[in-house]
Amino acid sequence: MGFSQALSGLNAAAMNLDVVGNNIANSQTVGFKGSSVQFADVYAGAQVGLGTRVAAVLQDFSDGTLETTGRNLDLAVAGTGFFRFMQGEQVVYSRNGQLIMTPEGYLENAQGARLTGFPAGVGTGGQPVPLQVPSGAMNATATTGVEASFNLDARADLIDRATVPFDPADGNSYSYANTGTAFDSLGVEHTMTMYFSKTADNTWEVRVAVDGNADAANVGELVFDSNGLLNEAASTFPTYGFTPGGGADALNFALAFDGTTQFGQDFNLDNLNQNGYTAGTLVGITFDDAGNVVGNYSNERSQVLGTIALADFRNPEGLQAAGDNVWVETATSGQPLLGLPGSGMFGSLESGVVETSNVDLTRALVDLIIAQRNYQANTQTIKVQDEVLQSAVNLR
Template identity: 80%
Template sequence: MGFSQALSGLNSAATNLDVVGNNIANSQTVGFKGSSVQFADVYTGAMAGQGTRVAAVLQDFSNGTLEATGRNLDLGINGNGFFRFTQAGEVVYSRNGQLTLTADGYLQNAQGARLTGFPAGVGTGGQPVDLQVPAGAMNATATTGVEASFNLDATVDSIDRATVPFSTTDSDSYSYANTGTVYDSLGVQHTMTTYFTKTADNTWEVRVAVDGNEDAANTGELVFDNNGTLNEAGSTFPTYGFTPGGGAEPLNFSISFDGSTQFGNDFALDSLTQNGYAAGALVGITIDDDGTLIGNYANEKSQNLGVIALANFRNPEGLTSKGDNVWVETGASGQPLLGLAGAGQFGTLESGAVETSNVDLTRELVDLIVAQRNYQANTQTIKVQDEVLQAAVNLR
């Protein structure tokens, strides 16, 4: 009798209904990957087969659609790769990039799994660690270099230093002055004033004072050619030294005047930059499309805090689902290949977006109808077999 065939069909159809129902239930789950059932017939050499069985349930790891959320801690992978997390001492992988920042600075998902990456400055040569945003402020950095570019007026008269000694309080003792800002080792801001004095044709004396205190021991000299271009080889750019006080270390910095000119125009400052800054508290974080975690600070500076690690597998279908939208590696999947977003086979990261489920709801509804008809057909087979058996029993 064909009861065994029909029962195997019912069991397989029930599994198919479970898979389709699970796909439909997770059609709105971020990073979810739909599954499909593969069937195989059962044949033992008899004239008729013994029914069917579920050969495998395979997951479809094709990409879902990236959907903007506007939240900077939401991440989506545009291309291949998985986020790497640690959860309860186990390494797991996911396409769900909905992250939150914990009180102790870790990036984790809703289930408490922590996002991993490479420490700042290490790159893929390092061991992945749980990424953590430090709570402390960015330390202050003293100014060690200043880059300035000026136009010095070629038409002004020269000043004879032998008869007119330099004084910061005497405007007749220099030709032009300009102010800027420098920082000491404690991040305290100081006013830097640069004084230019034309001492001869195409030659300018340079002196620097910080908070009105001049470093008389170090005097620079700018030499220009006949076309008004700075002759760097013939010029001197000393290191200026000051004692800011207040417990800060002595302040020493050099000034580069690359790009300065001497034309018959008014004095003008073209650019002025320096490499020091005050301490600053963390005000926010951003994530670049290469996975770099950037800390933004109140002193308008940014700092690399690490880079997100992505993983890929030779056979993603060999991964085992652990629920909560995560998978673990198996022998069938192969070992994870770690790398950075946008490099090689890895996709880029999109901040402020998440990857939606790759379930096609319309197709799943059609598959649901087919699975339902399959189940009903197998029940009909049992019903017919029951009627045939009853007829045989009733023979007299």
């Protein structure tokens, strides 16, 4: 019996050494989770135990340290959640977010597994698919709305339209002018000029010209109250329309003057924004905390191309390690719960950082010494049992 007890101890100690050695070997592996061995004694109705056995090898899914790399395609989950990958036809999960972009635009790890997520605008209501960054350009968008806010000088002289007709070339036919930009359906940039003329107390005529062409129909009116605030109900906000030519559609846009005032101060532009833009080519991608893959384009615009999906499990310790720093689900782990970074129980996404191994190398070296002593003690038990048996054999 003594030999079997010692042999069981040797087998258990050898596995413990394997686990500790594997932890030490992967102390620098990004996203690696260390393991520990649980032992159980063995009894079979005897007063003296029959030795020991390995009851389980448990994985430690505590967070590793986030380490800055400065590389845009290095990602880490700050908190709960696993990256979801497609490795061939199999779905695998990992905490290693070191990615590369393939010529086809897929985001892959070093083993060729493709990162999955939700298409742009779909959210968790869709089915996760391998994320692909499109290489196509961003289409041009015509200007359909302009937001502007000014202070119009209440001290300006009145302009009588009966005697002073509007003329863009005559600065005396308007009180103030300001220039902005508008884009047609082909993404061609046009100069948009707004002319303000004080035609009565608290009343201003607003004309708009595109590329110097002022149409008599493109005239609005701003009315202010006695406190210098815009009275939108009494004002007129037409849709300004132009024919840009060159094969583009007619350019029609609305002007909003929220926040515009009339005070006894100099003319001043506070804000001017329009929603059109020219076409642009993709120059790079970034990731935000919510897991959105954001494409940045040469026209200084950006758009969401997709959202990274995260997964969590009721029992992460039940996941089965599949090598290459990934895990697969099992009946013990339960089915994956999918979500978005930064929502609910899921951690946020960090770009330019990686999660280092959660193995404490100092502690692992101490565990190695203890495992070594355990192995040596069991070999000593065998040696003593051999000496006792030899003594019994030599009895006369």
